[in-house]
Amino acid sequence: MDKIRVGIFNLSSCEGCLVQILNLEDILLNILKTFEVECRVLGTIGKSEPYDIAFVEGSVMSIEDEMELKKIRGASRILVALGECACHGGNFLVKDFDVDEINEMFPGSQKWYSHPIERYVRVDYRIPGCPIDKEEFFTVFKSLLLEKFPEQASFTVCSECILKENSCLIEKGVACMGPITRGGCKAICPTFNRECYGCRGLNDDANIDGLLHTFKEKGISIQPYMLPSKKGEVKRS
Amino acid sequence: MERFLTIDKGLMDNFLERVMEYYQLIAPVRTEKGVLFEYISGKEEVDLTYSGHTILPPKKFFFPPVEEMFVYEYEDSGNIRLYDLLDEVSKGKRVIVGVKPCDINGLLVLDKVFTGEYNDPYYAARRKNTLVIGLTCNRPMEYCFCAYLNTGPFIKRGFDILLSDLGDKYIVEVGSEDGWKLIKFNLDLFSEARRDDVEEREKLLMKVEEDIRSKGLPYFETIEGALREKFLDEMWDEYGKKCLACGKCNFTCPTCRCFTITDEPNPDLKSGKRVRTWDSCHFLSFTRVASGEVFRRDRPSRFKQRIYHKFVYSINEIGSISCVGCGRCVEVCPAKINIMDVIKEVTFGVKPLSAKIGED
Numbered sequence: 001m002d003k004i005r006v007g008i009f010n011l012s013s014c015e016g017c018l019v020q021i022l023n024l025e026d027i028l029l030n031i032l033k034t035f036e037v038e039c040r041v042l043g044t045i046g047k048s049e050p051y052d053i054a055f056v057e058g059s060v061m062s063i064e065d066e067m068e069l070k071k072i073r074g075a076s077r078i079l080v081a082l083g084e085c086a087c088h089g090g091n092f093l094v095k096d097f098d099v100d101e102i103n104e105m106f107p108g109s110q111k112w113y114s115h116p117i118e119r120y121v122r123v124d125y126r127i128p129g130c131p132i133d134k135e136e137f138f139t140v141f142k143s144l145l146l147e148k149f150p151e152q153a154s155f156t157v158c159s160e161c162i163l164k165e166n167s168c169l170i171e172k173g174v175a176c177m178g179p180i181t182r183g184g185c186k187a188i189c190p191t192f193n194r195e196c197y198g199c200r201g202l203n204d205d206a207n208i209d210g211l212l213h214t215f216k217e218k219g220i221s222i223q224p225y226m227l228p229s230k231k232g233e234v235k236r237s
Numbered sequence: 238m239e240r241f242l243t244i245d246k247g248l249m250d251n252f253l254e255r256v257m258e259y260y261q262l263i264a265p266v267r268t269e270k271g272v273l274f275e276y277i278s279g280k281e282e283v284d285l286t287y288s289g290h291t292i293l294p295p296k297k298f299f300f301p302p303v304e305e306m307f308v309y310e311y312e313d314s315g316n317i318r319l320y321d322l323l324d325e326v327s328k329g330k331r332v333i334v335g336v337k338p339c340d341i342n343g344l345l346v347l348d349k350v351f352t353g354e355y356n357d358p359y360y361a362a363r364r365k366n367t368l369v370i371g372l373t374c375n376r377p378m379e380y381c382f383c384a385y386l387n388t389g390p391f392i393k394r395g396f397d398i399l400l401s402d403l404g405d406k407y408i409v410e411v412g413s414e415d416g417w418k419l420i421k422f423n424l425d426l427f428s429e430a431r432r433d434d435v436e437e438r439e440k441l442l443m444k445v446e447e448d449i450r451s452k453g454l455p456y457f458e459t460i461e462g463a464l465r466e467k468f469l470d471e472m473w474d475e476y477g478k479k480c481l482a483c484g485k486c487n488f489t490c491p492t493c494r495c496f497t498i499t500d501e502p503n504p505d506l507k508s509g510k511r512v513r514t515w516d517s518c519h520f521l522s523f524t525r526v527a528s529g530e531v532f533r534r535d536r537p538s539r540f541k542q543r544i545y546h547k548f549v550y551s552i553n554e555i556g557s558i559s560c561v562g563c564g565r566c567v568e569v570c571p572a573k574i575n576i577m578d579v580i581k582e583v584t585f586g587v588k589p590l591s592a593k594i595g596e597d
């Protein structure tokens with residue numbers, strides 16, 4: 001069997017998703033016994049190397065990022081957006097909201113941009129989350145090696161939360177984003193009594209108005225930066 | 238088989254302890270989250286005093302949220318070998334204690350689905366190796382409405398043994414041969430019930446029934462017809478705006494049984510397993526077919542599907558409605574959508590939605 005060439009690249013990010021992949025060391029080595037995988041991690045892309053699968057972590061924050069991303073796309077058969085930054089622009093986007101702390105710490109930061117990679121290139125698959133769930137990454141990786149495209153099901157964080165039989169944070173007056181957030185994290189935050197802040201992005205057909213209505217009826221106040229805009233993209237100034 | 242005995246509360250522990258010598262015991266356990274059904278390691282964990290219901294219904298022990306069905310393996314010769322995991326399922330014997338009448342009826346609904354026209358061997362094996370000890374209610378909770386659906390607080394079948402709390406003792410009704418065996422070998426712990434014990438139980442349950450019947454709901458026979466008339470009613474748009482399509486109502490429902498199937502390769506990529514996972518009709522991907530088409534794109538139609546399946550389509554499919562009035566879906570709904578309000582609105586034309594979305 002021909003070698004399957006896999007590249008893992010990163011643009012602007014904290015590299016936390018890559019650490020999640022490293023955390024899979026034991027089982028990843030197992031895969032190498034069956035498939036010849038050539039991995040290139042954290043280097044810049046070479047002249048014209050072709051890749052079967054490229055994982056791209058991080059968002060586009062500069063012309064350099066954009067050029068690098070386009071080169072990766074040109075050299076890859078399948079491109080996977082890895083993590084919240086690549087999928088949606090990431091936590092950097094907190095700068096776009098009028099949060100005093102951020103304005104003081106990073107004056108002028110509203111001028112920067114942080115774009116999901118899909119704004120520049122075609123993306124074949126997305127693994128959301130901040131950081132990614134390593135098991136989800138592994139499931140996608142295995143499927144792609146087998147030339148299969150795993151289905152991205154539209155289930156919510158709430159549906160995973162109730163499977164853990166957690167008591168609901170909204171009931172306790174906390175602004176939890178579980179009902180509109182795409183599941184797959186096994187509701188890790190609400191399970192540890194911390195509200196979901198939506199790191200996996202909006203679920204398909206997310207009912208934002210409905211959730212705001214629910215919050216209002218329960219007297220739950222929310223911060224402006226907790227609000228996604230209708231298009232599923234975060235609003236920017 | 239109508240046979241009544243009693244057991245002193247102090248002796249219940251002894252009985253459960255003896256049961257645990259031969260069976261794996263599943264029972265309600267009080268935790269900081271609420272009361273949950275769990276596997277028991279010591280009799281002191283068991284809590285038979287709970288009112289209302291557990292967070293997830295006992296369904297999770299018969300039709301698990303994630304279930305591995307079989308393992309496949311590519312051999313070097315190119316053949317594929319399958320190992321059915323059914324044998325594992327059939328091993329061991331279990332007793333589940335403290336199942337409320339609504340939940341017993343929930344299992345009877347699942348029986349019709351999984352052991353009726355199509356036999357699901359995994360579900361059937363789990364049902365077969367598990368005895369059910371029921372527990373009647375002394376006090377209905379805010380959202381209970383079993384009395385309108387004929388699923389409680391009185392219960393006639395679906396249990397091997399039925400307990401009712403009479404203060405210092407339980408009155409015990411034997412419901413099956415297997416249930417009788419469990420008692421026969423521990424007869425030293427039981428006494429014959431007196432006539433007034435049976436009457437006291439009757440009175441208790443009648444009181445519960447009365448309490449529930451003050452909620453002003455219609456009886457289930459009227460719901461189907463009303464729903465058929467209101468298929469195109471605007472009310473569904475209002476509920477569609479309110480519903481967050483989170484799926485919690487499906488997952489906590491003792492009768493919801495929809496699932497999806499996936500194949501999960503092992504790290505060697507030559508073997509793997511087929512897995513069945515709970516799914517929800519509220520999710521957009523639920524009606525997605527191979528071509529990518531989605532049949533129920535808008536939320537009102539998905540909301541409607543849950544209600545119509547429960548009270549209309551189910552009658553054709555299995556000969557009964559698929560709601561047992563446990564009230565779990567009301568309690569867990571973040572948007573506080575109340576299935577009793579839906580029923581009232583459909584049948585009486587009243588508008589119990591507190592405020593319409595879009596008007597605020």
Ligand code: SF4
Pocket residue numbers: 157158159161162166167168169170171176177178179187190195196571
């Ligand atoms: S705690 Fe959050 S995620 Fe869990 S059920 Fe409630 S709203 Fe959903």
Ligand code: SF4
Pocket residue numbers: 479480481482483484485486487519566569570571572573574
């Ligand atoms: S629990 Fe409530 S909000 Fe969630 S899907 Fe069910 S009806 Fe809709």
Ligand code: SF4
Pocket residue numbers: 486489490491492493547559560561562563564565566567576
């Ligand atoms: S629909 Fe609601 S009330 Fe009826 S059985 Fe299901 S969870 Fe209980």
